[in-house]
Amino acid sequence: MRLRGLPAIFIMLGLCLMTGQALGQGIDSTHKYAWSENTGWLNFNPAQGDVAVYATHLEGYVWGENVGWIRLGTHTGGGTHTYANTDETNYGVNRTGNQLSGFAWSENTGWINFNPTHGGVSINPATGDFSGYAWGENIGWIKFAGTALDDTVYKVKMADTAPTVTTQAVTGIGTTTATGHGNITDLGTPNPTAYGACWSTTADPTTADSCTDKGGAASTGAFTANITGLSAGTTYYVRAFAANTAGTSYGDNRQFTTTLATYTVTPTAGTGGTVSDAGTYAHGTQVTVQAFAASGYVFVNWTEGSTVVSCDAQYSFRVTGNRTLRANFSPVRSQYTIAGAAKPASYGTVNGSGPYNHGANVTMTVLLSHQGVFLTNWIETWPGLAGYCVVSEDEQYTFPATRNRNLTANVRPKTLPGVLMLLLDE
Structure with missing residues (x-):
């Protein structure tokens, strides 16, 4: 279906509305030019143009030095939108994944097709670079990346934006380790070069603190990161992070406390008696082991290895490690x-x-x-x-x-x- 031309008053109305639109991802301030043999340079980041790239569509205005304004779509509300491209009220450039389609309009050039036969425009998700060709019914091909006659490399590129990430609750909390959880909700542009989790005993840890860096990320989604080198019984704060050349983003703080270390106390009895209070105890617990002499025997001492540690049948101590103790007894003689x-x-x-x-x-x-x-x-x-x-x-x-x-x-x-x-x- 061929779309009819638009009255000038419609274009002017769009120009009046564009400064109030919700902004998506903008265009780089340096890499902003496409080229047409018949119209010259097309600026995708002009003053008051407000070109915005959303997940499903484009909005805003491109400026041509010889053709004036080119409108990328009738929608000005941001968010999720798909242009129907059936008449002058619902035209625009759609984005499906990283492939563009649909039509832009210029009062001086007519319709510009972003997915023509033998052409098409796409966006590299890792770099934000546009590539390919659009077709103008009156101006021919528009090239989005190339080399000018003076060897200047030109292209249209989305502005670099930092990724976004959230932090989820910590799991697998032990005495010295735990598992952090995060979710990259937007890769930003270009793709993250680092992501993972950072932790500290104070709030708002950064990459200057202890971190697990999982390297570059090529997709959004949930991830886990090992948290190591912790101290038992200590409160920590953790934040997921993701970084690219535009900056480093962090999720909210998540607080957790490592468990106390546990140790095994193993009392044994030599000939002539019994013992009690074997068990597993948390670090710092006060423990008392007891020795009971059998009939015809008397208690002598507690030993650990070949060292005497106590001469009291009830031996009390604070647990700081695994201990194997032996109660020694002596037979009664005349x-x-x-x-x-x-x-x-x-x-x-x-x-x-x-x-x-x-x-x-x-x-x-x-x-x-x-x-x-x-x-x-x-x-x-x-x-x-x-x-x-x-x-x-x-x-x-x-x-x-x-x-x-x-x-x-x-x-x-x-x-x-x-x-x-x-x-x-x-």
């Missing part, structure tokens, strides 16, 4: 050996060592060598094991004999002037 010594030996001696019957009271006494030294404490040690238990800070240590014991009285100098200490040592 007689035991109690051994004691001062350390260093030059600072004193210990009385009370010897054999004792089961249940007898034992008193170990440290005899200091002079007044310049004092008892720090009594400790108990075991052959082949590192570590010790402090059992008393009194010079006389009294207890019932229930097992063999190896005791050391730790003695140290008092803080005195150096000369007096030398005299006391002599």
